[in-house]
Amino acid sequence: MATNNTPSYTLRYFDAIGLGESIRLLLTAANVEWTEEHPEWPQEKPNQPHGRLPVLIEKSTDGSPDFVICESGNIERYLARTYGFLPTDLKKAALQEQVRDLMADVASAFVGFLQAISEEDKKARLSSFDEILEKYIAVQTKNIKDNGNTGRLFGDNLSYADIATYSFFKNLAIGFVKFKADITEHVKPKLTPEIIKLISTVETDPKLAKIVLKSGNLSAVVSA
Numbered sequence: 001m002a003t004n005n006t007p008s009y010t011l012r013y014f015d016a017i018g019l020g021e022s023i024r025l026l027l028t029a030a031n032v033e034w035t036e037e038h039p040e041w042p043q044e045k046p047n048q049p050h051g052r053l054p055v056l057i058e059k060s061t062d063g064s065p066d067f068v069i070c071e072s073g074n075i076e077r078y079l080a081r082t083y084g085f086l087p088t089d090l091k092k093a094a095l096q097e098q099v100r101d102l103m104a105d106v107a108s109a110f111v112g113f114l115q116a117i118s119e120e121d122k123k124a125r126l127s128s129f130d131e132i133l134e135k136y137i138a139v140q141t142k143n144i145k146d147n148g149n150t151g152r153l154f155g156d157n158l159s160y161a162d163i164a165t166y167s168f169f170k171n172l173a174i175g176f177v178k179f180k181a182d183i184t185e186h187v188k189p190k191l192t193p194e195i196i197k198l199i200s201t202v203e204t205d206p207k208l209a210k211i212v213l214k215s216g217n218l219s220a221v222v223s224a
């Protein structure tokens with residue numbers, strides 16, 4: 001929750017959903033002041049701490065240098081811990097963080113599919129992608145059910161896991177269309193009612209309403 005001493009932030013990323021989306025949602029849900037910049041690329045690449053984006057700049061409030069960090073998962077966890085979207089209990093937090101790591105494996109499998117070198121290879125890689133995606137959906141569906149089927153993954157309030165999961169499906173069903181034109185139709189039949197409910201619960205959360213509408217309505221896409 002933002003206070004008078006809360007710093008403001010700049011998210012440096014491309015004008016795309018991608019690895020920026022969870023960060024945008026966390027900054028918005030935290031109700032802090034933030035802006036986004038889209039650097040010239042690749043001219044600005046050497047000026048980034050790890051040569052890639054996203055980068056988060058936390059503006060200093062006391063004259064010391066700004067705090068600059070990178071690596072999307074690291075930025076997400078830093079914001080989620082700072083603004084109460086991850087529990088302070090390490091075990092409870094680990095249960096949320098592990099689903100973000102599994103989703104990174106699903107994204108890697110998709111990148112692997114895009115790198116196929118023949119039709120046969122493409123088929124095999126699509127099948128590996130489907131396998132890990134289906135596992136991910138099964139794990140997340142169980143998490144939602146175990147939490148009372150309220151459309152949330154853990155607890156009664158918007159959590160880091162909810163935000164990361166929503167952003168993941170947004171990339172999959174909307175962002176990845178530029179890489180595989182039929183990805184939305186490919187993924188939609190695999191989604192469970194629990195996942196669709198989670199998407200709509202996050203999308204209608206009052207803390208997120210503004211940003212979600214700005215970056216596209218996922219509920220409409222998955223329910224069409």
Ligand SMILES: N[C@@H](CCC(=O)N[C@@H](CS)C(=O)NCC(=O)O)C(=O)O
Nearest residue numbers: 018019045051052053054071072073
């Ligand atoms: N491990 C990094 C990966 C970052 C990454 O792959 N960023 C891509 C955009 S999604 C990028 O900066 N691409 C441009 C480049 O590598 O020059 C993270 O999670 O932040």
